Amino acid sequence: MSDPTADATALAERVQDGELRLYELDDYADAETAAAARREFIECETGASLDSVGEYTFAAESAEPNIENMIGGAQLPMGVAGPVTVDGGAAADEYYLPLATTEGALVASVNRGLGTIEAAGGATARVTDSGMTRAPVFRVAGVAEAETVVEWVADNRERLREAAESTTSHGELLDVDPYVVGDNVFLRFVYDTKDAMGMNMATIATRETAEVIEAETPAEMVALSGNLCSDKKPAAINAVEGRGRTVTADVVLPRDLVNERLDTTPEAMAEGNTRKNLVGSAKAASLGFNAHAANTVAAAFLATGQDAAQVVEGANAITTMDAREEGLYASVSLAALELGTVGGGTGLATQGEALEILGLGGGGDPPGANADAFAEVIATGALAGELSLVAAFCSRHLASAHEELGR
Amino acid sequence: MSDPTADATALAERVQDGELRLYELDDYADAETAAAARREFIECETGASLDSVGEYTFAAESAEPNIENMIGGAQLPMGVAGPVTVDGGAAADEYYLPLATTEGALVASVNRGLGTIEAAGGATARVTDSGMTRAPVFRVAGVAEAETVVEWVADNRERLREAAESTTSHGELLDVDPYVVGDNVFLRFVYDTKDAMGMNMATIATRETAEVIEAETPAEMVALSGNLCSDKKPAAINAVEGRGRTVTADVVLPRDLVNERLDTTPEAMAEGNTRKNLVGSAKAASLGFNAHAANTVAAAFLATGQDAAQVVEGANAITTMDAREEGLYASVSLAALELGTVGGGTGLATQGEALEILGLGGGGDPPGANADAFAEVIATGALAGELSLVAAFCSRHLASAHEELGR
Amino acid sequence: MSDPTADATALAERVQDGELRLYELDDYADAETAAAARREFIECETGASLDSVGEYTFAAESAEPNIENMIGGAQLPMGVAGPVTVDGGAAADEYYLPLATTEGALVASVNRGLGTIEAAGGATARVTDSGMTRAPVFRVAGVAEAETVVEWVADNRERLREAAESTTSHGELLDVDPYVVGDNVFLRFVYDTKDAMGMNMATIATRETAEVIEAETPAEMVALSGNLCSDKKPAAINAVEGRGRTVTADVVLPRDLVNERLDTTPEAMAEGNTRKNLVGSAKAASLGFNAHAANTVAAAFLATGQDAAQVVEGANAITTMDAREEGLYASVSLAALELGTVGGGTGLATQGEALEILGLGGGGDPPGANADAFAEVIATGALAGELSLVAAFCSRHLASAHEELGR
């Protein structure tokens, strides 16, 4: 029974009296009033002043699919880097990259890198693999039964595809990979989710297939995600096999550009990259062989309404630098960039506008093309960040070498 | 020479004419005008409309340490979960946890978990290890010289400590751990950075020590970060040795609470946790043995102005669940929670208010206590998220079991 | 020009005079004489006495495919464990498992475990995945060219299959999985190598396909193994995707058996396994979630002429233990057991006899069946070792609990 006329103060008091719970306020007021009531209650309980949190300018009700117990908005500064030309499989334009961050110097670093790339004629980029995954875990009696289940799945691929695709107008089931560990069967379903990041689509489709499997085999599902997906965890399965988009951006920077713009040499950058990003990460037993790819991924994700926790997988990136006769070859390969241009937080006001800056909001033509292009632009941004940071520490050394030589 | 009267349109035109670059605008106008000019230029270049991005309500100049090429703000909805009582090493209160996210159901999930924990009397939490790291890589002639350098470092610990601490009023050098790989020497410096996340402090202090090392030994620094730090990469060195705060939260939920609130049993939850979070993650070759700890970390980080890219390390968490006679023992241990209550994005308007909700803004008493308490509260929030999600898939099964039995 | 009449002493002197090199001796004498000459030379050079090394009893020339610069033989004690009944996909018998080791108590431990398994009616085992891999790395100009190469490979699978299979009478090409990192293309070729471990077969077949790829695409091979195979390295790609045989063995031990034979309870063993093998290995950032599977693998490998360095991959094993109402469910899942019953060291005298003990020497019927069965028996042996060791530390505690209680 909602009571739209109740003002925030009255509602806050009812919460204080224990009459209502914070999450019930949406039943008694519109989203904006409910948020105001919560702020009032929280201010009273904690002594905090929430004026700024209350100054959000999006329509409160528009955020309802994205939040519960809303008290207002967090505001992060947004900057822009670029332009950069990306010659991609889907990207084929000059792009400005919106970045929301609180880390000073990040936008400047990416911007410097993009400027250098642009001076070299832009970057090349390709999505080399693609697919959103969901991997339920099933309980079986033992390995003999596991074998039966895995064989049934192999023999009934078409039926599972139909079940999965009955739940979605866009998604396609690409693959089902089985993994057996004792009395556990993990089935890693891989979907083409087009321009959506696709976790929900994959989850719903997989639930449908799981019901078929439970009905037809002795397997009993324990959890719709058995952590072989693997979502928001730093897992080698994603670093190796990919999740979302697997994407590489690369560039050859002519020698004079490296000298003039980056104040160093291809040889110094290649050496620095090997010692830090390859050998250092090897010794750290890392899944991330890069300098700070996650920074660019995080800032681009925040600007455009992606899932911030999926920055975890965005850090599974390998940066290579190679001194060639003509200059510096540099690349960044991101194994698991999970993103979308529809759904999730992309519909929020500022986030939607950020996607417009890229010209990649909404569904692509063909479907998936916008998300592919977005992945290629982020990879280019990450490459820019790598070039900029590696050059920074290499040029520092050239500089000090100069000083030592009295120049 | 800034020109504060120039209006945004005029500036945007000068950029379009190639007279000015986007990043130079701050020299010609105040931060707000410069941002407006950039929006105008970008709108013109890309066809995007940036009205919402321009509706940020923080003072533009206040964001200057956090952003370059600012065009406005990204607004994310912020919710609140709790209250929950945390019996920590530093935390000792009832807390509301602010969460900024675009993932629907996340706040509700954490809130349900916190409610259950609170009904059990709250969570226990402890920071079990603490230290911010920076690990430069040095080039040496070979392993014989590497040995010399490592010995020099061991013999001159006090001198390095003095050099490091000369750069900071708060920070303390705790340790220097050497790693040798061929002609590379990595020195992992560990600092107590009190209530600051401490990357900058650690970087500046380490630069100072590196200069001493370069002056006194044959080692030549290649990069101030050699990736054994390891920052924003999913590296085992952090999962094992920690970075920032290593923190555990745990709780014992009485049996009836598990039944009534979570609609399942301790045994079912323990089994589900083992199959998914332990065995599933093992098979995925993961550094994250949890369901979705990164979700809570990311949302708390975004609300409070932490570095979003450090969610990567926040995912290095192990969730355990054990059915005891009295109920369910559950814990989350986060190996590397890098956070602060001062510096970085904590000074931004909405982020500062979010810290006020927690009562943990600014420096603690004693120094470090606020950041410790914050880590303990986030760990409790992550625990809540784990309980809620694991219970969800377990109760689904109880439910279907009930249906099968005709109940 | 060989000189079979020269005796060892004369040859040793010619080596000492610098006239001949150690490895040239095979050109001047039969294998036995050459070995004797080397021993004499080495004894002289180092002061060592090599009498025992010279007392090998196999025919020296029979070892020629396995060794160079032979000086004699190493002798390890060999024991036997069992018998145990294995209900496998290929194994279907009672087996004695030969084990060569120098680690005291290992054979006894495996033997105790096998005895317990046998008392429960034997183990169940299945090879759940199979395939030997070789993954060359190719250099390309950049990611655009990488895409072209990968597409060519996808479009010419049949041609590559023909090239590969032209080099082998038994092997079959099962799959080619591409991985792109910057200007590197890795192609992971997967083969069914039947009863051979198959590295040589896979290498030769892949060389042939690589030549086709080099002729038809711009890719240039850098190395026939690009480390995504991955051979003799602890790599997650093997732990996740398997190499050689992926195999699980499991058993349900009735409660009274656990009590009487192992002196503990299913609950204690399940708890111990979780704390040590799952949580402990998780915290160690390990690819091995087991107690000592590598011990059994190593000892079985040494007894039967397998490649000892592939024990590395044999350690990629997950042990699960679950207390069920009827008793203890226990399993070991080995991700990457690389073994064969033909080729390699299996033709040596003692090693061939060890395979005879198993009844699995030579090619199977159908081809591959012997190696499958062998994998299932080793998995059962590893399971036995796990049961024995976990029981040992659990019963120790029961024991001390008893003491505390004055019993």
Next chain:
Amino acid sequence: MSDPTADATALAERVQDGELRLYELDDYADAETAAAARREFIECETGASLDSVGEYTFAAESAEPNIENMIGGAQLPMGVAGPVTVDGGAAADEYYLPLATTEGALVASVNRGLGTIEAAGGATARVTDSGMTRAPVFRVAGVAEAETVVEWVADNRERLREAAESTTSHGELLDVDPYVVGDNVFLRFVYDTKDAMGMNMATIATRETAEVIEAETPAEMVALSGNLCSDKKPAAINAVEGRGRTVTADVVLPRDLVNERLDTTPEAMAEGNTRKNLVGSAKAASLGFNAHAANTVAAAFLATGQDAAQVVEGANAITTMDAREEGLYASVSLAALELGTVGGGTGLATQGEALEILGLGGGGDPPGANADAFAEVIATGALAGELSLVAAFCSRHLASAHEELGR
């Protein structure tokens, strides 16, 4: 009650009649007769002929600490590589390296590499870290109690040291590192075990300390090894922190040596190493950044009586190659080489002789020096194997490049 006169046949019959078990035979006959009886029984049961297994030439009773249920011996061919001069921290001589293997071409490959190293004046090597570990896991009530236990351990380091060292005449407790995961406390004890590999010493000493901890704190030991040791598992904790000896060997090969001996160039080798051993292993999510270090480790371990299952940790190696003006810098850094020159299988006849070839059998002067030197020689051998294999694939390409150019 032993019955030394019983002959093997009679004993075998008693086993067949179910009167005796295989492992009881040692109570009724000397080791040699018991082994003969087992062979007879196994031959009868399985149809195998075990003549060669029975032709072992070591004294059966001398193997009693190393084996149970002995049936005879496995004989592997042993070869020798070298000589090579090693300028080590402990090694300071010209060494021949004994290698037992069944992998054809391995000894030749190491030998070629050692020859090239020797032509460059020998290798440099250093043990850069050292310590054998044992890490029991303790159960506590929760994280609050965990903190208490960890603090007690920190405050009572001296008492634990005394307890540990009361069990050993040689060993020293170097460190105790605590790790907390929920209600688990792992304590990683690090020992200096001198010339012994030291697992037994570490285990016995740790058991003693664990009893003190159990007596004085609420912690209850679950297992003496909690897998953070970590023994015979491919764990990052060892790759990062080391176990046994952490050792590097390196060399600079002058350009003409690379050209003449290895038929390639420093640049080609550096590139090949980067693409395969660094980038390839990175993409494979590996802990082994090398070509085949495990091969050399395994063969040296088998020759000298080391624990074959510890080859697992021996594979945690990073190979670097760098083209310098003067030639090729190459190094191998093994993180966790667990070996000894006393104890274990080093006392067996052929194994002891193999250590004599090295001149490193028995305890060193000072204690630990022999094991240090041995580690340095193995590292040099592994370096040789890396050089040889990387050169092989690089020269193949030079060759084909020559052909293409019509030369």
